[in-house]
Amino acid sequence: MSRFLYVLLASAMVATLPASDAVVATAAAAGAKGDASFNVVGEVFSWGMTPLWLCSLILVAMVIEKIRTLQPAKVFDPVLTERVATLVGEQKLDEAQKVAEASHTVVGSAWAQGLHEYSLGGVPFEEALTNATVLSFKPLRRNLQGIATIGVICPLFGLLGTIVGMIITFTHISAAGGADKAAISGGIAFALVKTAGGLVVAIPAIVSGRYFQGRLSMFAVQAEAAINRLNYRHNHAKARSRSVLEKV
Numbered sequence: 001m002s003r004f005l006y007v008l009l010a011s012a013m014v015a016t017l018p019a020s021d022a023v024v025a026t027a028a029a030a031g032a033k034g035d036a037s038f039n040v041v042g043e044v045f046s047w048g049m050t051p052l053w054l055c056s057l058i059l060v061a062m063v064i065e066k067i068r069t070l071q072p073a074k075v076f077d078p079v080l081t082e083r084v085a086t087l088v089g090e091q092k093l094d095e096a097q098k099v100a101e102a103s104h105t106v107v108g109s110a111w112a113q114g115l116h117e118y119s120l121g122g123v124p125f126e127e128a129l130t131n132a133t134v135l136s137f138k139p140l141r142r143n144l145q146g147i148a149t150i151g152v153i154c155p156l157f158g159l160l161g162t163i164v165g166m167i168i169t170f171t172h173i174s175a176a177g178g179a180d181k182a183a184i185s186g187g188i189a190f191a192l193v194k195t196a197g198g199l200v201v202a203i204p205a206i207v208s209g210r211y212f213q214g215r216l217s218m219f220a221v222q223a224e225a226a227i228n229r230l231n232y233r234h235n236h237a238k239a240r241s242r243s244v245l246e247k248v
């Protein structure tokens with residue numbers, strides 16, 4: 001992640017240099033022609049927007065990865081919970097492990113590992129399932145930090161563009177010894193386009209990051225409730241077995 005930030009910062013600093021020259025040249029040409037118009041489309045696809053374009057492409061890739069990873073069918077299956085709970089309540093832990101192994105969900109694979117650890121002994125039933133589930137959820141957090149980072153740094157890139165645009169504007173005013181409307185409008189437009197670009201990328205990053213974090217939290221709550229249910233069934237089955245043995 002740090003290397004990713006260094007690359008974006010370096011590209012931002014390098015990209016602003018030719019972009020600033022282009023703004024000055026455009027403003028000067030517009031002033032010579034008496035035209036104060038500004039090519040917004042050309043500025044959006046200019047070198048100065050390179051860091052934001054890179055961030056947007058990386059954001060799209062991360063969002064697609066999270067959409068594919070955090071599908072309910074791939075993480076938590078309520079039908080699996082019912083089947084495993086029934087088998088655990090009947091003390092058929094080996095069959096419950098096989099059912100969990102046959103599942104293609106993240107929670108199913110975690111429960112299979114947890115039941116295996118419990119069968120080896122030395123680990124309580126609930127702790128074995130909980131530890132395995134927590135470990136299985138760690139890969140699901142991949143790219144969430146990256147999405148949040150993009151949501152933070154893109155407004156800063158926009159702010160950098162704003163500062164560069166203001167520098168261009170006041171530098172031209174100082175050099176020309178007066179206020180050239182074309183140069184001023186060009187510098188201000190440059191600043192606003194960069195600011196808007198940063199917000200356009202940052203807002204979806206923040207919204208999508210919070211959405212995926214919420215989905216992950218929902219899956220964690222569901223898994224915790226299911227583990228509590230399995231533990232209740234397991235304890236109840238053990239208590240029933242002890243009572244039967246005592247009567248015999």
